[in-house]
Amino acid sequence: METADAVVIGAGIFGTSIAFQLAKRGAGRVVLVDRSGPASGNSGRTFGQVRRHYSNELTIRLANRGFEVLRDWSEEVGVGDPGYVRLGYLLMVPSGSVEACMGNVELGRSLGVDTTFVTPEEIAGIEPLVVLDGVAGASYEPDGGFVDVTKMILSWLAAGIGRGLSPMLGSAVTAIDADGDRVLGVRTEHGAIRSPIVVDAAGVWGPALVEPLGVRLPISFIRLRMARLRQLASGPLLRTAVTNAAGGLVMRPDRGPLALAAVYEDEVPSAQPPDLDRADDPAFEGLVRRALAQRVPAYADAAWEGTVSGIYDATPDWHPIIGWAPGMEGLYLALGWSGHGLKLAPAVGEVVADEILGREPLIDVSALRAERFEEGRLMRLAYGPGARA
Numbered sequence: 001m002e003t004a005d006a007v008v009i010g011a012g013i014f015g016t017s018i019a020f021q022l023a024k025r026g027a028g029r030v031v032l033v034d035r036s037g038p039a040s041g042n043s044g045r046t047f048g049q050v051r052r053h054y055s056n057e058l059t060i061r062l063a064n065r066g067f068e069v070l071r072d073w074s075e076e077v078g079v080g081d082p083g084y085v086r087l088g089y090l091l092m093v094p095s096g097s098v099e100a101c102m103g104n105v106e107l108g109r110s111l112g113v114d115t116t117f118v119t120p121e122e123i124a125g126i127e128p129l130v131v132l133d134g135v136a137g138a139s140y141e142p143d144g145g146f147v148d149v150t151k152m153i154l155s156w157l158a159a160g161i162g163r164g165l166s167p168m169l170g171s172a173v174t175a176i177d178a179d180g181d182r183v184l185g186v187r188t189e190h191g192a193i194r195s196p197i198v199v200d201a202a203g204v205w206g207p208a209l210v211e212p213l214g215v216r217l218p219i220s221f222i223r224l225r226m227a228r229l230r231q232l233a234s235g236p237l238l239r240t241a242v243t244n245a246a247g248g249l250v251m252r253p254d255r256g257p258l259a260l261a262a263v264y265e266d267e268v269p270s271a272q273p274p275d276l277d278r279a280d281d282p283a284f285e286g287l288v289r290r291a292l293a294q295r296v297p298a299y300a301d302a303a304w305e306g307t308v309s310g311i312y313d314a315t316p317d318w319h320p321i322i323g324w325a326p327g328m329e330g331l332y333l334a335l336g337w338s339g340h341g342l343k344l345a346p347a348v349g350e351v352v353a354d355e356i357l358g359r360e361p362l363i364d365v366s367a368l369r370a371e372r373f374e375e376g377r378l379m380r381l382a383y384g385p386g387a388r389a
């Protein structure tokens with residue numbers, strides 16, 4: 001039987017960040033197990049947008065630290081780069097959400113975020129392609145943009161190997177072993193690994209792995225589809241990442257004439273993750289084109305390059321679960337990212353590694369423990385339930 005000092009399940013953005021930070025701290029042999037390859041889950045299907053507009057201090061602090069790591073990647077990671085593209089980020093709100101938006105802007109500013117509340121006239125100066133009907137204002141963050149999540153994951157992997165990180169790819173974890181209320185390790189398709197620490201970072205598939213141990217997590221699953229668009233050669237190019245809270249269109253430029261657009265559909269949350277892949281269908285294309293025609297008409301006739309389908313793992317307060325599993329010593333949970341977690345991943349890796357090693361983390365994440373739901377201590381959401389968080 002193989003042995004490890006820690007096993008991390010899932011080579012998505014969270015598992016890899018955590019495994020890298022454990023290795024960086026000299027945690028010994030850290031085995032990162034994935035049933036497929038790096039970034040093969042939702043991390044390979046994300047919108048990739050980064051911003052720091054949030055409703056509470058803890059999440060802003062995690063996002064702030066995430067930005068520092070993106071900026072100082074060579075120093076912090078030493079291998080590769082995060083593919084960060086600075087576009088500016090606009091969250092456009094209707095009149096009913098102006099107060100919430102201004103409150104978040106104020107909170108962000110008090111924590112060092114470069115952000116302002118802008119009027120419709122100012123929005124038009126920042127991003128001339130958006131139609132402003134029903135928009136009362138926006139929060140604007142010049143540093144918002146997107147990252148290349150696959151690059152981040154591969155960079156962390158490369159930096160971790162040689163410091164004790166040992167990837168075990170193409171091998172599914174079939175069970176987490178425990179003796180009473182203590183984990184013993186994991187069983188995989190290719191044998192067992194004995195380890196005093198097991199981190200469940202298996203994304204939307206993570207809750208099912210801990211359920212046999214009596215750990216039940218209030219996470220439901222929602223599909224989100226995104227359109228990949230190519231602007232026509234003669235068309236003007238969007239230059240800012242735009243979220244339209246007054247309608248539901250989320251859009252950002254990608255490289256060159258490419259763009260990504262998501263529209264929230266009326267998906268009913270499910271108790272089990274749906275299949276990751278879902279074929280294109282004309283109804284989705286129609287939905288996206290109608291939203292574009294209303295809000296960014298310059299892209300209404302953009303070429304349709306395809307659909308990317310992903311799954312949100314949503315908790316009741318749309319914030320993640322980070323912490324030791326209640327009642328199971330040695331089992332650590334990093335799940336429930338609720339559609340907005342990726343920008344938190346660099347900081348989460350550091351915090352989780354410190355907690356596992358018994359060190360005081362840079363940011364106190366105890367408000368994100370799984371127990372908060374039963375205790376009624378939910379995280380604050382200025383805009384109500386949703387990935388806007």
Ligand SMILES: Cc1cc2nc3c(=O)[nH]c(=O)nc-3n(C[C@H](O)[C@H](O)[C@H](O)COP(=O)(O)OP(=O)(O)OC[C@H]3O[C@@H](n4cnc5c(N)ncnc54)[C@H](O)[C@@H]3O)c2cc1C
Pocket residue numbers: 009010011012013014015033034035036037038039040041042043044045046047048049050171172173174201202203204205206209224225226309310311312335337338339340341342343344
């Ligand atoms: C469509 C979409 C758009 C998003 N847009 C944004 C955004 O713009 N900004 C933002 O901040 N966040 C965004 N998010 C959220 C963020 O991208 C995800 O929360 C994040 O990528 C999830 O990472 P993960 O590591 O938890 O999961 P995953 O990337 O899914 O990784 C989990 C891994 O676990 C592996 N695995 C599963 N079961 C097993 C098993 N039994 N044994 C071994 N391995 C297993 C899988 O193969 C997978 O590689 C978005 C999410 C989605 C779905």
